[in-house]
Amino acid sequence: MEPKFRRRGDGHASLFDTEEAKRIKRENRPWVRALSPERVKESAKMAVLRRGGDPENMQHVLGQHQMQFGIFRGQTFQWVAENALGYAGYVVASMSEESGNSDSHNNLVNKRAFQGYISHYPAGRYAIQVKREVRSARSQSQPATAAAATSTQPPSNSPRPSASSRATTATQPPSSSPRPSASSRAATTTQLPSTSPRPSASLRAATSTQPPSSSPRPSASSRAATTTQPPSSSPRPSASSRAATTTQPPSTSPRPSASLRAGHLHLKNHLRQPREPASCS
Numbered sequence: 001m002e003p004k005f006r007r008r009g010d011g012h013a014s015l016f017d018t019e020e021a022k023r024i025k026r027e028n029r030p031w032v033r034a035l036s037p038e039r040v041k042e043s044a045k046m047a048v049l050r051r052g053g054d055p056e057n058m059q060h061v062l063g064q065h066q067m068q069f070g071i072f073r074g075q076t077f078q079w080v081a082e083n084a085l086g087y088a089g090y091v092v093a094s095m096s097e098e099s100g101n102s103d104s105h106n107n108l109v110n111k112r113a114f115q116g117y118i119s120h121y122p123a124g125r126y127a128i129q130v131k132r133e134v135r136s137a138r139s140q141s142q143p144a145t146a147a148a149a150t151s152t153q154p155p156s157n158s159p160r161p162s163a164s165s166r167a168t169t170a171t172q173p174p175s176s177s178p179r180p181s182a183s184s185r186a187a188t189t190t191q192l193p194s195t196s197p198r199p200s201a202s203l204r205a206a207t208s209t210q211p212p213s214s215s216p217r218p219s220a221s222s223r224a225a226t227t228t229q230p231p232s233s234s235p236r237p238s239a240s241s242r243a244a245t246t247t248q249p250p251s252t253s254p255r256p257s258a259s260l261r262a263g264h265l266h267l268k269n270h271l272r273q274p275r276e277p278a279s280c281s
Contacts, residue, residue, distance in 0.1 A: 001053040001060040003081040005123040013123035015086030015130065025071055034068035034106035037113075041065070047076075062117040068110040069103075077117045081124065088118045089127025093135060 006014040017025070035043075044064035045055045053060045063078035070091065072080050080088050092115045103111065118124035 001048065001051065001057070001063060001078075003063065003078045003121065005082065005085065005121070013085055013126055015089065015127055017086065018083040021072070021084040021087075024075070029071075029073060032073065034104060034110065035066075036106055037109040040068065040110065044076075059117070059120060062113055065110070065113055065117070067114065069107045077114055080114075081118060081121070085123065085127045086131070088114075088124065089129075089131040091115075092118050092124075092128045093131035097135075 006018075008014050041061065043066065044061045047064040048055050048057075048060050051064075055061060063076060063081075065077050067073050067075055067077065067080065070087075072084065072087070091111070095111060095115055119128065
């Protein structure tokens with residue numbers, strides 16, 4: 001009922017999987033719900049009795065416990081110790097770093113029973129020690145690798161350009177347009193803000209003294225007459241009539257001269273005087 005550990009040429013226990021263990025790994029067995037610890041223990045005692053062992057021997061009973069977790073689920077503890085001792089050492093070595101919160105109660109009890117069974121044998125303790133050393137070496141190398149990767153990693157997620165690309169970027173001018181020469185920059189600096197010719201001083205003086213409007217300003221009497229003139233009772237002309245009136249040219253009849261106006265006034269006064277009666281001769 002005791003496990004038969006395989007040995008290497010130097011006398012140490014072999015941690016390699018047997019062909020049967022490799023075959024079971026390739027099967028990728030489906031997940032099943034873990035059995036309760038009571039059912040697992042009762043089934044193990046019955047297996048010990050069938051094989052002619054002592055059901056009171058705790059190591060014999062633990063050897064017939066079926067694994068409720070891992071890739072060898074359903075196999076007995078004794079079978080795993082004989083066919084996959086390296087895997088058994090790995091499981092026990094990793095249990096010290098597990099919190100156990102992710103495991104169900106049935107799985108946790110089964111793992112602890114497996115740990116006690118493997119640790120009971122010197123070959124099992126040797127496998128656990130080897131796997132712990134391997135895990136410790138890996139954990140020490142991971143921070144150094146991560147630090148090296150962080151120091152060489154660019155701050156951006158974009159791929160890092162090659163050395164030839166960085167050299168081309170360093171020697172490339174900031175703009176693709178040709179840089180203007182010194183004479184061109186000087187001409188640009190001294191260029192006038194406007195290309196139109198500046199007016200002369202006499203023209204500016206004439207502009208500043210020009211009256212705002214060329215039309216004569218109406219006299220005070222004319223403005224007063226316009227202001228006091230009563231509104232016309234005639235109907236307001238239409239828009240077309242107003243436009244025609246606005247665009248009508250002034251009268252072309254000649255204005256009477258001053259001497260002609262004086263003659264008319266004298267004739268009018270003469271006609272108003274009473275005529276004397278003619279005397280009889």
